Amino acid sequence: MPATTSACPLDCPDACSLSVQVEDGRVTALDGDQRNPLTAGFICGKVRRFAEHMYGTDRLLHPAIRDGAKGEGGFRRVTWDEALERIATELARVRSQHGGEAILPLGYGGSNGVLTQDSVDARLFRRLGASRLARTVCAAPSGAAALGLYGKMAGVALEDYEHAALIVCWGVNPSASGIHLVPPINRARERGAKLVVIDPLRTPLAKQADLHLAPRPGTDLPIALAIANWLAAHGAIDHAFLRAHTRGAEELLARAEPWSISRAAEIADVPQSALERFAELFGASSPAVIRCGWGGERNRNGGSATAAILALPALAGKFGVRGGGYTMSNSRMLALEPLRAAAEPETNTRVVNMNQAGRALAADASPPVHVLFVYNGNPLATLPNAELIRRGLLRPDLFTVVFDQVMTDTARYADVLLPATTFLEHDELRTSYGAQVIQRSRPVVSPVGEARSNLDVFGALCERLQLARPGDPSTPDELVAAVLAGSHDGERLAGMLAEGDVAFATIERPIQFVSEFPRTPDRKVDLCPAELDSAAPGGLYHYRELVSRFPLSLVSPASRKTISSTFGQLDRRPARLVMHPGDAAARGLVDGVVVRVWNELGEVHVSLSVDDLVRPGVVMLPKGLWARATKNGATANSLSPDELTDFGGGATFNDARVEVELLG
Numbered sequence: 001m002p003a004t005t006s007a008c009p010l011d012c013p014d015a016c017s018l019s020v021q022v023e024d025g026r027v028t029a030l031d032g033d034q035r036n037p038l039t040a041g042f043i044c045g046k047v048r049r050f051a052e053h054m055y056g057t058d059r060l061l062h063p064a065i066r067d068g069a070k071g072e073g074g075f076r077r078v079t080w081d082e083a084l085e086r087i088a089t090e091l092a093r094v095r096s097q098h099g100g101e102a103i104l105p106l107g108y109g110g111s112n113g114v115l116t117q118d119s120v121d122a123r124l125f126r127r128l129g130a131s132r133l134a135r136t137v138c139a140a141p142s143g144a145a146a147l148g149l150y151g152k153m154a155g156v157a158l159e160d161y162e163h164a165a166l167i168v169c170w171g172v173n174p175s176a177s178g179i180h181l182v183p184p185i186n187r188a189r190e191r192g193a194k195l196v197v198i199d200p201l202r203t204p205l206a207k208q209a210d211l212h213l214a215p216r217p218g219t220d221l222p223i224a225l226a227i228a229n230w231l232a233a234h235g236a237i238d239h240a241f242l243r244a245h246t247r248g249a250e251e252l253l254a255r256a257e258p259w260s261i262s263r264a265a266e267i268a269d270v271p272q273s274a275l276e277r278f279a280e281l282f283g284a285s286s287p288a289v290i291r292c293g294w295g296g297e298r299n300r301n302g303g304s305a306t307a308a309i310l311a312l313p314a315l316a317g318k319f320g321v322r323g324g325g326y327t328m329s330n331s332r333m334l335a336l337e338p339l340r341a342a343a344e345p346e347t348n349t350r351v352v353n354m355n356q357a358g359r360a361l362a363a364d365a366s367p368p369v370h371v372l373f374v375y376n377g378n379p380l381a382t383l384p385n386a387e388l389i390r391r392g393l394l395r396p397d398l399f400t401v402v403f404d405q406v407m408t409d410t411a412r413y414a415d416v417l418l419p420a421t422t423f424l425e426h427d428e429l430r431t432s433y434g435a436q437v438i439q440r441s442r443p444v445v446s447p448v449g450e451a452r453s454n455l456d457v458f459g460a461l462c463e464r465l466q467l468a469r470p471g472d473p474s475t476p477d478e479l480v481a482a483v484l485a486g487s488h489d490g491e492r493l494a495g496m497l498a499e500g501d502v503a504f505a506t507i508e509r510p511i512q513f514v515s516e517f518p519r520t521p522d523r524k525v526d527l528c529p530a531e532l533d534s535a536a537p538g539g540l541y542h543y544r545e546l547v548s549r550f551p552l553s554l555v556s557p558a559s560r561k562t563i564s565s566t567f568g569q570l571d572r573r574p575a576r577l578v579m580h581p582g583d584a585a586a587r588g589l590v591d592g593v594v595v596r597v598w599n600e601l602g603e604v605h606v607s608l609s610v611d612d613l614v615r616p617g618v619v620m621l622p623k624g625l626w627a628r629a630t631k632n633g634a635t636a637n638s639l640s641p642d643e644l645t646d647f648g649g650g651a652t653f654n655d656a657r658v659e660v661e662l663l664g
């Protein structure tokens with residue numbers, strides 16, 4: 001059987017191009033191909049197993065209506081007609097009795113494609129006058145920082161890391177979260193490049209690094225400011241670059257001034273000599289590149305921390321050479337305008353920050369939510385303060401729709417369940433926040449069971465609610481055309497996509513400050529943007545210490561087994577909380593015992609793994625666990641605060657503070 005081509009649309013920077021084996025109308029195997037050069041013929045283990053996700057026992061095959069108590073997962077099969085009629089009736093009733101804002105769409109990346117999000121779904125919810133969702137669970141503070149300082153200019157291409165003499169992996173774990181960066185890093189190291197990793201965990205790259213700084217979570221801001229201060233004190237500032245290309249450097253350096261290496265080392269709890277060594281290496285190396293990840297943004301200082309990290313290559317003049325500069329998110333590289341496909345302007349209805357979804361779902365919220373429409377997301381498994389969300393989902397007067405591919409933990413609380421297609425069963429257009437590629441894929445097999453695409457379902461609901469209008473783009477090709485027509489360089493991309501199913505970015509492996517400049521209004525770096533300064537409590541670059549009566553920091557990073565919570569159903573092994581031997585000994589705990597991890601928000605019962613993979617004072621449970629992975633069905637998200645980052649309204653997962661004891 002010939003292989004068919006597709007593109008992985010999952011929430012991963014690598015955006016792999018795929019070859020798919022199909023036999024008798026079923027997908028039998030997936031692998032990487034060469035069309036996206038970054039993929040280089042290999043993919044991660046998760047997506048190689050995608051057929052198990054498609055055909056596994058957790059796959060939703062037909063619409064269903066709740067039959068039993070919320071959360072218990074009892075459902076009765078119904079026809080699409082009955083399910084859609086029930087939903088349309090409820091949407092219409094709630095809108096007329098309580099107003100559109102009583103309807104809340106909830107989800108995040110889903111499979112991260114352009115057609116399955118912000119297209120027909122946005123049309124429906126805008127025309128209903130529903131509450132708007134601030135999609136802030138990820139990249140909100142780092143995105144605001146990158147936008148404020150650099151207008152989100154394109155970053156160093158991941159392939160170009162092989163040209164660097166110094167690579168800094170700062171709050172990022174590519175061995176799990178973007179595996180195609182690892183080979184370029186290894187190639188650079190074979191040529192003598194130095195590697196620095198800044199992470200409270202001894203990640204696979206940290207084990208090989210020339211220098212591993214393992215700070216307390218949430219202390220990157222003092223570290224970055226101390227480096228800035230050190231550069232100033234040691235004549236390592238590139239004043240010519242600052243004059244030509246930046247604004248606000250004096251203000252930034254003034255705010256960094258109180259941060260000596262020793263003070264930052266003390267707050268971050270890293271050796272002063274190690275911090276000095278990092279400053280020396282960074283000052284002296286070229287090309288030097290910082291891969292800034294998302295681990296450092298998920299705490300109360302996350303916005304300022306990311307801004308301070310991204311300021312360093314400007315201060316030290318690291319741009320202008322291939323392999324020098326920084327990479328954050330490349331999401332604006334192609335400047336696609338997905339919402340053009342909605343064909344409906346944005347409303348001015350109330351905005352709900354998804355990181356506080358639990359608060360919005362409370363019975364006494366104002367105005368209360370009466371219809372919750374979950375799609376492209378698994379909020380119980382991925383949002384902060386999950387136990388508050390659970391209480392909302394249990395409200396008898398809340399009507400919940402869950403539209404997903406599999407029976408997620410959230411789906412068990414649905415009143416109506418709708419089965420969704422996967423990217424191998426529907427059309428998609430995907431860009432990437434890492435690789436420089438845009439890809440158009442078409443279905444390679446028919447939908448499994450009665451699954452339908454987001455386009456079909458939201459289109460059908462528009463029709464039933466008489467919200468469809470003549471001329472609305474609705475077929476995949478019409479939607480792609482609408483997106484490209486509204487996008488910078490869309491005509492050229494449309495031409496490329498007409499020829500094949502992959503188009504590459506307009507910017508081929510940019511060199512920052514040679515072929516790519518800040519996309520700020522004056523093309524300069526703004527090192528102290530007024531907007532961020534007024535948004536951050538205490539001002540931009542102001543460090544806030546977290547005071548808690550719970551002594552341990554719980555971090556919950558990406559794991560190799562899932563993409564957020566996607567594929568969590570395929571992992572049947574129980575999860576384990578990782579704790580440093582010193583912390584375990586202090587509590588009389590040994591490897592393998594069952595512990596209670598708790599704070600004021602909830603508790604998790606789980607087995608213990610004693611390992612110095614984590615630094616003292618830090619415990620780790622992976623992100624994206626399903627209820628079945630722990631003994632009481634709670635996860636790290638049951639313990640994550642729903643406070644927000646300093647700016648951008650981001651999630652503060654790694655501000656979770658907990659205590660651990662033997663489960664008696």
Ligand SMILES: Nc1nc2c(c(=O)[nH]1)N[C@H]1C(S)=C(S)[C@@H](COP(=O)(O)OP(=O)(O)OC[C@H]3O[C@@H](n4cnc5c(=O)[nH]c(N)nc54)[C@H](O)[C@@H]3O)O[C@H]1N2
Nearest residue numbers: 171172173176177198217218293294295557558562563564
């Ligand atoms: N396999 C896999 N790949 C993924 C994902 C996945 O779930 N699984 N998720 C995708 C998504 S949605 C995203 S956003 C990216 C995220 O990818 P990454 O940027 O790698 O983000 P995280 O895994 O959240 O955290 C990265 C590292 O930051 C560390 N960290 C935690 N707190 C701090 C801190 O305060 N300071 C510092 N310096 N480090 C800290 C963690 O220990 C972790 O090793 O990955 C994407 N790729």
Ligand SMILES: Nc1nc2c(c(=O)[nH]1)N[C@H]1C(S)=C(S)[C@@H](COP(=O)(O)OP(=O)(O)OC[C@H]3O[C@@H](n4cnc5c(=O)[nH]c(N)nc54)[C@H](O)[C@@H]3O)O[C@H]1N2
Nearest residue numbers: 108109110111138376377378382403420556564565566623
């Ligand atoms: N504790 C902790 N929690 C975290 C994080 C953390 O660091 N720590 N990181 C956060 C991050 S970085 C992110 S990005 C969020 C992600 O949060 P979510 O987006 O909620 O995460 P996913 O688990 O990817 O959920 C996507 C769901 O959409 C479904 N889906 C996929 N494609 C389609 C489609 O075409 N149609 C429909 N209807 N459904 C579809 C999938 O089956 C899956 O159940 O999680 C966050 N959660």
Ligand code: SF4
Nearest residue numbers: 008012015016044047
């Ligand atoms: S999840 Fe990432 S590494 Fe895996 S196939 Fe998709 S794009 Fe590639």
Ligand SMILES: [Mo]
Nearest residue numbers: 011137138139
């Ligand atoms: Mo994310």
